[in-house]
Amino acid sequence: MTDKSYLDWPFFEPQHAALEAALDAWAMQHLANANHATRDRADVDDACRQLVRQLGDGGWLRHAVAGVEHGGHAHAIDTRAICLIRETLARHDGLADFAFAMQGLGAGAISLHGSADQRRRYLPRVAGGAAIAAFALSEPQAGSDVAAIQCAATADGDHYILEGEKTWISNGGIADFYVVFARTGEQPGARGISAFIVDADTPGFEIAARIDVIAPHPLARLRFNRCRIPAAQRIGAAGQGFKVAMSTLDVFRTSVAAAALGFARRALDEALAHATQRQMFGQMLSDFQLTQAKLADMATGIDAAALLTYRAAWQRDCGRKVTKEAAMAKLAATETAQQVIDAALQMFGGLGVVSEQPVERLYREIRALRIYEGATEVQQLIIARELLREAAAMKGEV
Numbered sequence: 001m002t003d004k005s006y007l008d009w010p011f012f013e014p015q016h017a018a019l020e021a022a023l024d025a026w027a028m029q030h031l032a033n034a035n036h037a038t039r040d041r042a043d044v045d046d047a048c049r050q051l052v053r054q055l056g057d058g059g060w061l062r063h064a065v066a067g068v069e070h071g072g073h074a075h076a077i078d079t080r081a082i083c084l085i086r087e088t089l090a091r092h093d094g095l096a097d098f099a100f101a102m103q104g105l106g107a108g109a110i111s112l113h114g115s116a117d118q119r120r121r122y123l124p125r126v127a128g129g130a131a132i133a134a135f136a137l138s139e140p141q142a143g144s145d146v147a148a149i150q151c152a153a154t155a156d157g158d159h160y161i162l163e164g165e166k167t168w169i170s171n172g173g174i175a176d177f178y179v180v181f182a183r184t185g186e187q188p189g190a191r192g193i194s195a196f197i198v199d200a201d202t203p204g205f206e207i208a209a210r211i212d213v214i215a216p217h218p219l220a221r222l223r224f225n226r227c228r229i230p231a232a233q234r235i236g237a238a239g240q241g242f243k244v245a246m247s248t249l250d251v252f253r254t255s256v257a258a259a260a261l262g263f264a265r266r267a268l269d270e271a272l273a274h275a276t277q278r279q280m281f282g283q284m285l286s287d288f289q290l291t292q293a294k295l296a297d298m299a300t301g302i303d304a305a306a307l308l309t310y311r312a313a314w315q316r317d318c319g320r321k322v323t324k325e326a327a328m329a330k331l332a333a334t335e336t337a338q339q340v341i342d343a344a345l346q347m348f349g350g351l352g353v354v355s356e357q358p359v360e361r362l363y364r365e366i367r368a369l370r371i372y373e374g375a376t377e378v379q380q381l382i383i384a385r386e387l388l389r390e391a392a393a394m395k396g397e398v
C-alpha cells in the first residue's frame, strides 16, 4: 500500500490528487495482468502499441500534449500532472510509463513550438493514441555532447534533405513520426541546429538497426539517406533547434525524476511487504534494527527526491526558469531510486534476483534513467554552471 500523503503537499492543486486517484484505479484494472515475462523484442513492440492505445482510450495521453483544441487536457502542459502520471504508471508497469512518456517527449517540441498546422496534424493523433511519437536527438558521436550532432539538413528549395544517423531512439521501429534534430549550419555548434518532423514512411528514412536493452522497450538506430522533407516540417525557426530540444527536456527531465520515484516507491512497498512476513532467527526480518535502518533510509530518500521533483514541476508550471531545479530533481531521484531498489532487492535475498520478480524487474528498469536525458554527470555540470552563473550575477550586483 503506497503512502500518498505527498499529494497534500502545497505544490499540488485539488485536481492533481483527483488525477492520481483516478489513474491509480485505472492502472489497477488495466495493468495488473501485464505479462512481463513475454516482453521480448517482438512482443514489446505489440505491448507498447497496445499500451499507447489503452492510454489513449483512457484519456491519459491528453495530458501529454498542449492545447484543448488539439485533444490536450489543457491549454498548456501541466508538468505536475505529467509527473504524477509517470510516477503512478511507473509504480504499476514500467512499459506503461515508457509509452506515456514517449508520447509526451516525442510530441513535446510540437506542443511547445509547433506551427498551428503542425499542431493540428499531429497532436490530436498523439493524444488519442492513434499515432506513436519519437524524439531523435542522440547520435553515435553525440550523446552527452548534444551540440556535436552531425546529422545534416540541407535546404533545397522548399525542402530539406536529411543525411546522417541517430541512435538510441526510443520507439524507433514503431513510431509513426520522429522529431529529428539536424545541423542546418546557420552558426557553429548549438546555434546551427534545427528541429524537423519526419513521418516514418518518408522515402530515405530507415531503421538501420534495432537495439536490445536491459529493460526491453522499442529502441533503434535510424538512418537518413537523402531523405527529402518539406520545409513546412521544420519546427520553429532555422537554427533554433537546440533551444527547442532543451525546452522540451526541461519538462521531460523532471518527469524522468517522477518515473524514478514511481519505481522507488514500488520497491519500498515490496520491501515493506516482504520484511513484515519473512521469518528468520525466530522473528520477522522487519524486527531487526538493521532492516529498520534500511527502510528509514529508503523512505527518507524517496521523500527528499519527491520534494525536489515536485518543486521543479511546480516551479515550471508557475512559469519560472527551471534548468537547475530540473537537473537537481533528475539527479537526486534517479540516484536515490537506484539505491532504494538495490536495498529492496537485498532484503529479498535469493528471491530478489529471480527473473521477473517485481524487485528484479525494477532493478533492470531503473538503470537507464541515470543515463538518458542527460547522465548524472551532465546534471551535475548543469547544476554547477547555474550556481556559478548565479554567484557571478550576485557579485555583479554588489
Ligand SMILES: Cc1cc2nc3c(=O)[nH]c(=O)nc-3n(C[C@H](O)[C@H](O)[C@H](O)COP(=O)(O)OP(=O)(O)OC[C@H]3O[C@@H](n4cnc5c(N)ncnc54)[C@H](O)[C@@H]3O)c2cc1C
Binding pocket: 135, 136, 137, 138, 140, 142, 143, 144, 145, 167, 168, 169, 170, 171, 213, 219, 368, 371, 372, 373, 374, 375, 376, 377, 378, 381
Ligand atoms: C534506454 C535508452 C533510451 C534512450 N532514448 C533516447 C531517445 O528517445 N532519444 C534520444 O535522442 N536519445 C535517447 N537516448 C540516448 C541518451 O540520451 C544518451 O545515451 C545519453 O545522452 C548519453 O550519451 P552516450 O550514450 O553517447 O554516452 P556518452 O556521451 O559517451 O557518455 C558516457 C558517460 O560519460 C559520463 N559523462 C558524460 N559527460 C561527462 C562529463 N562532462 N564529465 C564526466 N563524465 C561525463 C556519463 O557517466 C555518461 O554516461 C537513450 C538512451 C538509452 C540508454
